[in-house]
Amino acid sequence: MLNLFLSAGMLTGFPLFAKAYGLSGSLNAYSVAATSDGGFALIGYTYSYGAGNGDFLLMKASSAGVLEWAKTYGGSGSDQGYKILLTTEMDYVMFGYTGSYNPFYYTLLIKTASDGTIQWAKTYQLYISGYGAGSAVVTSDGGFALSGQRVNDICVIKLAPDGSVQWAKSIDGPQGENPGCIIETSDGGFVVVGQTASWGSGPSDFIVVKLASDGAVQWARVYG
Structure with a gap:
């Protein structure tokens, strides 16, 4: 049995609570978000429940860490959830990859209501x-x-609220790049970080790219 573990603490560093969720089998948690009711939503994946060889696992816990519900999402292939987001309506968006709905293990985005009911998946x-x-x-x-990543390059995709693609931008280099985190900036653009083998002084350097709101590259910096 593998347990999922959730801990919350005060500013002093002393824990308010610590919870282990001992569902049977293999469970993995990657991301957590605070919900509007003071509780928490956790995303990961499981090989023990659901439809196939690994499925998204969404768990909702109360402000005291008490498990309220857990749901799985996926098909007969391997599907793994890595990050959970909350929309302005406090719905959930799960970010991960799928081997069930695409043979190339592409990104899977699942949007659900606050009770875990699927609204769309793309x-x-x-x-x-x-x-x-x-x-x-x-x-x-x-x-x-x-x-x-798309064809060994960092790629950013901008989506509408319904998940439809508005634009996609690749940061093309001759040797290949690996993506990292993305944030939205105050001007409506984006900053994405990653690793590059195409530019810089070594075989692998740190890259930061600033994009405009339409995906146009405004500047790029390499450190290393």
């Missing part, structure tokens, strides 16, 4: 992993921005 030609390669953010217009 796949995108973007490669990610649970170890920092790729990320997602809710944008000020109610949509989303995703970072990931």
Whole structure:
């Protein structure tokens, strides 16, 4: 049995509570978000429940860490959830990859109501992993921005609130780049970070790219 563990603490560093959720089998948690009722939503994946060989696992806990419900999402292939986002309506958006709905393990985005009921699910030609390669953010217009890898390049995809693609931008280099985190900036643009083998002084350097709200590259900096 593997347990999921959730801990909350005060500013002093002393814990308010610590909870382990001992569901049977293999469970993995990657991301947590605070909910409007003072509780928490956790996203990860499980091989022990659901439809197939790994499924998204969404768990809702109260402000005291008491498990309220847990739901799985996925198909017969391997599906793994890595990040959870909250929309302005306090719905959930789960970010991960799928082997069930695309044979190339593309990105899967699932939007649910606050009770975990699916509203929509869509796949995108973007490669990610649970170890920092790729990320997602809710944008000020109610949509989303995703970072990931496409053909060995960093790629950013901007989505409308319904998950439809508005634009996609690749940071092309001759040697290959790996994506990291993405944030929205105050001017409606984006900053994405990652790793580059195409520019810089070494075989692998740190890259920061600033994009305008339409995806145009405004500047890029390499450190290393």
